Amino acid sequence: MTSYLxxxxxxxxxxxxxxxILNFFLIRLAPGDPAEVIAGEMGGATEEMLAQIRAxxxxxxxxxxxxxxxxxxxxxxxxxxxxxxxxxxxxxIGARVWPTVLLVVTAQILAICIGTALGVFAAxxxxxxxxxxxxxxxxxxxxxxxxWTGIMLIILFASIIPVFPVEGMMDVRLRDAGWxxxxxxxxxxxALPAFTLAIIYLALYARLSRASMLEVLGADYIRTARxxxxxxxxxxxxxxxxxxxxxxxxxxxLQMGSVVSGALLVETVFNWPGLGTLAFDAxxxxxxxxxxxxxxxxxxxxxxxxxxxxLSYRLxxxxxxxxxx
Amino acid sequence: MxxxxxxxxxxxxxxxxxxxxxxxxxxMFRRNIPALVGSALLLAIVIITLYGTFLYGxxxxxxxxxxxxPPLFTPEFPLGTDYLGRDLIAGLLTGGGPTLAVGAASAxxxxxxxxxxxxxxxxFGGWVDSLLMRFTEFFQVLPALLFAMVLVTLFTPxxxxxxxxxxxxxxxxxxxxxxAEFLKIRQLExxxxxxxxxxxxxxIMWRVILPNAxxxxxxxxxxxxxxxxxxxxxxxxLGLGDPNTMSWGLMIGANRDYILExxxxxxxxxxxxxxxxxxxSLIGDxxxxxxxxxxxxx
Numbered sequence: 097m098t099s100y101l102x103x104x105x106x107x108x109x110x111x112x113x114x115x116x117i118l119n120f121f122l123i124r125l126a127p128g129d130p131a132e133v134i135a136g137e138m139g140g141a142t143e144e145m146l147a148q149i150r151a152x153x154x155x156x157x158x159x160x161x162x163x164x165x166x167x168x169x170x171x172x173x174x175x176x177x178x179x180x181x182x183x184x185x186x187x188x189i190g191a192r193v194w195p196t197v198l199l200v201v202t203a204q205i206l207a208i209c210i211g212t213a214l215g216v217f218a219a220x221x222x223x224x225x226x227x228x229x230x231x232x233x234x235x236x237x238x239x240x241x242x243x244w245t246g247i248m249l250i251i252l253f254a255s256i257i258p259v260f261p262v263e264g265m266m267d268v269r270l271r272d273a274g275w276x277x278x279x280x281x282x283x284x285x286x287a288l289p290a291f292t293l294a295i296i297y298l299a300l301y302a303r304l305s306r307a308s309m310l311e312v313l314g315a316d317y318i319r320t321a322r323x324x325x326x327x328x329x330x331x332x333x334x335x336x337x338x339x340x341x342x343x344x345x346x347x348x349x350l351q352m353g354s355v356v357s358g359a360l361l362v363e364t365v366f367n368w369p370g371l372g373t374l375a376f377d378a379x380x381x382x383x384x385x386x387x388x389x390x391x392x393x394x395x396x397x398x399x400x401x402x403x404x405x406x407l408s409y410r411l412x413x414x415x416x417x418x419x420x421x
Numbered sequence: 422m423x424x425x426x427x428x429x430x431x432x433x434x435x436x437x438x439x440x441x442x443x444x445x446x447x448x449m450f451r452r453n454i455p456a457l458v459g460s461a462l463l464l465a466i467v468i469i470t471l472y473g474t475f476l477y478g479x480x481x482x483x484x485x486x487x488x489x490x491p492p493l494f495t496p497e498f499p500l501g502t503d504y505l506g507r508d509l510i511a512g513l514l515t516g517g518g519p520t521l522a523v524g525a526a527s528a529x530x531x532x533x534x535x536x537x538x539x540x541x542x543x544x545f546g547g548w549v550d551s552l553l554m555r556f557t558e559f560f561q562v563l564p565a566l567l568f569a570m571v572l573v574t575l576f577t578p579x580x581x582x583x584x585x586x587x588x589x590x591x592x593x594x595x596x597x598x599x600x601a602e603f604l605k606i607r608q609l610e611x612x613x614x615x616x617x618x619x620x621x622x623x624x625i626m627w628r629v630i631l632p633n634a635x636x637x638x639x640x641x642x643x644x645x646x647x648x649x650x651x652x653x654x655x656x657x658x659l660g661l662g663d664p665n666t667m668s669w670g671l672m673i674g675a676n677r678d679y680i681l682e683x684x685x686x687x688x689x690x691x692x693x694x695x696x697x698x699x700x701x702s703l704i705g706d707x708x709x710x711x712x713x714x715x716x717x718x719x
Contacts, residue, residue: 111558111559111562114559115559115562115563118563122571122572122575125575126575126576127576133575235699235702235703235706236695236699238647238698238702239647239695239698239699239701239702240691240695240698241651241654241655241658241670241673241691241694241695241698242655243654243655243658243673244673244687244691244694244695247673247677247680247687247691248688248691250680250681251680251681251684254681255681350561353561353562353563353564353565354564354565356564356567357564357565357566357567358566360564360566360567361566361655361658361659364659365677375567375570376659379570379571379574379659379661380660382574384575387570387571387574388571390567391563391564391567391568391571394564394567395562395563395564398561398562398563398564399562402562
């Protein structure tokens with residue numbers, strides 16, 4: 097188990113090194129002088145700044161040496177300088193990672209819990225009303241643009257039923273309030289963005305868990321469980337769902353990149369102060385170091401989520417625990 | 422690819438005439454009502470997008486009326502006007518073109534990259550497979566929308582660049598699917614037979630295995646079109662599309678600051694995107710059922 101985890105983490109680090117190398121080449125593939133690209137086209141960099149960048153990135157050295165310097169800087173946590181925000185990129189991102197993590201994790205948990213529950217109950221009657229609803233809902237959920245759902249919810253909740261705040265992460269007036277008040281306020285602000293993001297995946301998980309449950313409910317061990325007199329709830333949740341949950345976990349892991357992408361869009365709609373709004377601001381200002389820094393961190397989130405998914409497999413299925421790979 | 426190499430191999434590779442699986446699938450598809458509704462809807466959207474502007478005649482950029490005229494208030498502008506006083510119908514009719522074109526082009530690119538890499542990995546196996554699959558996993562780690570945003574910003578934002586960016590970020594799933602199909606089919610007897618009569622790798626891959634791997638790939642291509650349309654809409658919504666081209670996503674993005682004063686300029690383009698992707702996914706589901714009759718009640 098430990099050696100498996102170590103290997104998994106090492107592979108994750110290799111993937112991240114790949115992202116760094118990709119970033120390095122993206123800067124050089126962009127049209128124009130790399131120093132000016134790094135300074136940002138709208139930053140209005142002075143000749144002095146450009147000289148500073150050339151020295152810091154070793155731009156007068158051979159490309160391989162430049163790559164070495166770049167990798168070295170990244171390993172030390174130096175993601176470069178944002179010339180637009182006039183702050184180190186690592187600092188900018190550090191302030192924005194947690195809101196994104198909070199949004200992504202909440203949305204995934206909401207989607208998995210509600211989606212699976214819908215799927216389980218739909219599977220009890222494969223031709224019932226709920227089953228039909230799950231199928232239709234899944235097709236609709238896949239087809240709605242997530243940013244549009246967000247806007248529709250804002251219109252609904254801002255003017256028609258004003259129960260949820262539609263913008264930002266915390267009320268400015270609560271800056272000096274106690275932590276409990278602040279936490280409740282953040283959760284209150286989180287409700288709409290998290291639900292917006294969860295809808296798409298909720299539909300997906302509902303359909304998937306319905307299919308997976310239907311398959312499992314036909315298995316011999318379910319008949320055995322029923323025959324020995326297990327209650328319907330125990331059959332559904334302890335015998336069937338545990339076996340049906342593996343495909344859901346697999347898909348949840350595979351969807352992580354897409355959830356992070358969706359979160360970036362949802363953030364811009366709700367002005368949620370996470371990596372998405374930062375990336376959007378950076379892109380409008382052509383602030384490349386910040387942009388590439390966000391790409392790096394968002395990829396890191398996906399890598400970490402994938403490792404956690406692998407570990408959760410082992411929790412769900414004891415048969416996998418013995419296998420190193 | 423291997424067109425010139427072995428003309429004498431034409432006979433064994435040609436499929437026998439019997440009941441073709443494609444015809445069987447068409448029979449199933451024809452009786453699937455949601456899929457037919459989806460096809461009709463998509464056809465209508467394509468026709469409206471192609472000819473609507475000519476028939477309707479309005480310019481989507483012209484300021485023709487007071488801003489934020491609500492729908493159904495003025496007979497000339499049944500869907501109302503946007504924040505500048507531009508006719509929404511004209512915008513909707515023109516805005517579908519780029520969305521559909523980019524959707525189709527990037528889906529085609531996704532399929533070309535994904536099928537090629539997946540086929541090579543699945544057919545050759547071994548280190549080629551490992552290498553290509555690590556490469557695919559690497560691309561799956563990058564959040565697709567963010568990576569596309571970066572690509573579009575680094576290079577010039579044009580419709581072509583957007584289509585390329587979407588294609589470059591969305592091929593991994595297609596590659597995995599193709600690889601899985603190729604791994605399965607390459608062990609079958611007719612592949613061994615083709616190899617025994619001396620067919621070369623390229624010919625086996627593209628003429629023998631690929632046609633038999635097509636059903637799941639066709640379903641996946643359909644769904645890819647839907648995802649690509651949503652992608653294009655997202656990018657234009659963020660203002661990263663071609664600034665000189667009217668599109669549904671751009672209409673939503675341009676009007677988003679005024680949603681509390683006027684709901685209609687963002688609602689209708691969103692409905693248009695939804696209906697298009699909905700139609701595409703109904704077709705995709707129908708094709709899936711048609712190709713896998715046994716899995717119908719999944």
